[in-house]
Amino acid sequence: MSDSPSLLxxxxxxVATICFNRPQVFNSVNKEVALALQQHxxxxxxxxxxRAVLLTGTGKAFCAGQDLAEITGPESPEVAEIVEKLxxxxxxxxxxxxxPVVAAVxxxxxxxxxxxxxxCDIVVAKESASFIQAFSKIGLIPDSAGTFFLPRLIGMQRASALMMTGDKVSAAEAVQMGMIxxxxxxxxxxxxxxxxxxKLAAMPTKGLAYTKQLLNVSFSNDLTQQLRYxxxxxxRAGNTSDYREGVAAFMEKRQPSFTGQ
Structure with a gap:
């Protein structure tokens, strides 16, 4: 791996692998890391x-969120500015x-x-990993689209409880409740x-991209709109080279060779 020592x-x-690399502070994010992640x-x-992206971390943590040391000094930026810009x-x-973007927690x-x-599109985790909506413990609200994705993944009742209590969720519990x-x-x-x-990188990634776009708009469309999309x-998918290759490979009883085109 290469690049900034804080983000590899x-x-x-x-497969593009992006790896948080500040293990001494549990891979907490500062401005340098956030801007580098945006650029990558x-x-x-x-x-x-x-053709596929893997987001992971080094050491004992995936990512502990914002580095509080960066926002607690006398000339530190406002939290809202950090959220909006980073x-x-x-x-x-x-x-x-x-x-496809995979988070390997x-x-x-x-x-x-x-x-x-x-x-991320798919989240997998170590059995020893855990997830914590830690914002309430310091008087903040869940950001980074937590209030958008979490209730859609696990339901309003569980999302409300986890966000308000800050309870830790084990990887096994996260699987059970549909979080990951x-x-x-x-x-x-x-x-x-x-x-x-x-596996994802070897698949027809143009079709996977279309699937991702459909899932994005499904949050706001009604049934008729979604059927039209x-x-x-x-x-569009039927006009890709990968579709033609997939059908040909099926008919010829061989493994397909997809190009993402």
Whole structure:
């Protein structure tokens, strides 16, 4: 991996790996990390060699959210400014990247760290990992789209309780309540997460991008609108090279070779 020591980036076999690397502060986010993450997500969108994105962390934490040391000094920016300039663009980029984004939660994901993970297309975690909506413990409200995604994932009642109490949720509990996709044993977590994102990178990623766009608008569309969008995007998908390759491979009883075109 390369780049800023606080946020590592690598590209291998179509998989872009972005890794929080401030283990001494549980991978909490400062301005440098946030802006670097924004830039890497833009690069992932623009680079055709990137077919899937993996977001993870080093050490015992995935991401502990905002580095409070950066916002408690006498000349520190307002919290609202931090949210608007640093976190909101990250969430919009994650949802806007026309490629699958997988969060591999290797440890505690707290505050904005938890909500950045939940904004990803697929979330997997170590069995020892945990999720905490920690905002209420310091008198703040859940940001980074937490109030948007969490109730949609687990329902209003559970989301309200977790956000108000700040209770810790284990990876197994997160799977059970539909917050995340899967939890893997700690010993095999990295291999399992890599296998998942490599599988996605080898799939017809143009179709996956269309699926992601449909899921984005499904939050605000009614049934008739969504059916119209599905028809439109199915027409687009049917005109891709990957669709033609997929059908040909099926008919010829061979493994398809998708290109994302």
């Amino acid at each position: 980036f690598s590209l291998d076999g179509g 997500l833009r690069e992932c969108q623009q680079n055709p060699a990137v 976190y909101n663009p990250i969430v919009e980029l994650i949802r806007g990247v026309e490629k 290797n440890g505690v994901a707290a505050g904005a760290g938890a909500n950045l993970a939940l904004a 996709y899967k939890a893997f044993p700690d010993e095999t977590f990295e291999q399992e997460a890599q296998a998942l994102v490599k 599905e028809a439109d995007f199915q027409l």
